[in-house]
Amino acid sequence: MSREKAANYEKNWRQYDEWYDTHKSLYQTEIKALEKVMPSGWGLEIGVGTGRFASPLAVRYGLDPSFNMLKLAKQRNVNVIQGFGENLPFKNESFNFILIVFTIELVDDPPRFLKEAVRTLKKDGALILGIIDRNSLWGEFYEQKAAKNESYAGFSFFTPEEILEIFKNIDVEFEESFQTLFQPPPDIKDIEQPKRGFGKGGFVVLKAAKNN
Numbered sequence: 629m630s631r632e633k634a635a636n637y638e639k640n641w642r643q644y645d646e647w648y649d650t651h652k653s654l655y656q657t658e659i660k661a662l663e664k665v666m667p668s669g670w671g672l673e674i675g676v677g678t679g680r681f682a683s684p685l686a687v688r689y690g691l692d693p694s695f696n697m698l699k700l701a702k703q704r705n706v707n708v709i710q711g712f713g714e715n716l717p718f719k720n721e722s723f724n725f726i727l728i729v730f731t732i733e734l735v736d737d738p739p740r741f742l743k744e745a746v747r748t749l750k751k752d753g754a755l756i757l758g759i760i761d762r763n764s765l766w767g768e769f770y771e772q773k774a775a776k777n778e779s780y781a782g783f784s785f786f787t788p789e790e791i792l793e794i795f796k797n798i799d800v801e802f803e804e805s806f807q808t809l810f811q812p813p814p815d816i817k818d819i820e821q822p823k824r825g826f827g828k829g830g831f832v833v834l835k836a837a838k839n840n
């Protein structure tokens with residue numbers, strides 16, 4: 629099932645990528661929230677897509693099953709690797725941080741997927757997730773779209789609390805979170821500044837550190 633969902637991106641890569649050009653304030657708002665938690669060092673984005681986050685956030689490596697998505701990510705100066713997050717082609721303790729944005733929602737077994745990511749993190753390395761909070765106006769908006777097979781088809785949305793529960797079982801310690809997208813869907817006019825925590829914004833960034 630995960631492979632079928634991934635195949636959609638191979639087909640619809642152009643449409644997916646162009647969305648960021650037609651939602652500029654929203655895109656910049658999400659980048660600002662991610663910037664709050666980005667560490668330095670060797671980083672990997674799993675489900676890098678076309679590199680819309682890896683590139684501006686200086687994440688050196690990006691993994692994705694979709695060749696067409698990766699072609700664009702490469703043009704955006706990301707070092708790309710074709711593959712699935714369930715089986716990463718990296719040794720234990722390779723990275724200082726791993727970023728996963730709008731991808732955990734597509735996988736069949738999220739705890740297993742995250743455990744595999746943590747395997748490749750150095751001790752104290754950071755696991756960073758960017759999600760749409762299911763319990764927000766944006767979560768409701770995208771769940772409706774997904775149900776009609778429009779954008780985000782095949783997504784199973786999470787709440788931040790659900791991700792924190794998974795963190796407890798995969799050898800990481802939750803550190804901090806930021807939220808943004810306080811203006812209502814379908815789009816925002818002004819770029820927003822992120823705030824700490826979650827529960828109010830549509831987009832939530834969660835950061836955890838690998839236990840020693």
Ligand SMILES: C[S@@+](CC[C@H](N)C(=O)[O-])C[C@H]1O[C@@H](n2cnc3c(N)ncnc32)[C@H](O)[C@@H]1O
Nearest residue numbers: 634637675676677680692694712713729730731
């Ligand atoms: C919604 S897109 C997000 C792309 C990028 N992170 C962004 O926010 O623009 C989801 C991406 O995850 C990739 N993907 C789907 N299943 C995957 C898997 N099992 N492992 C790694 N990546 C996967 C898709 O090919 C797609 O590029």
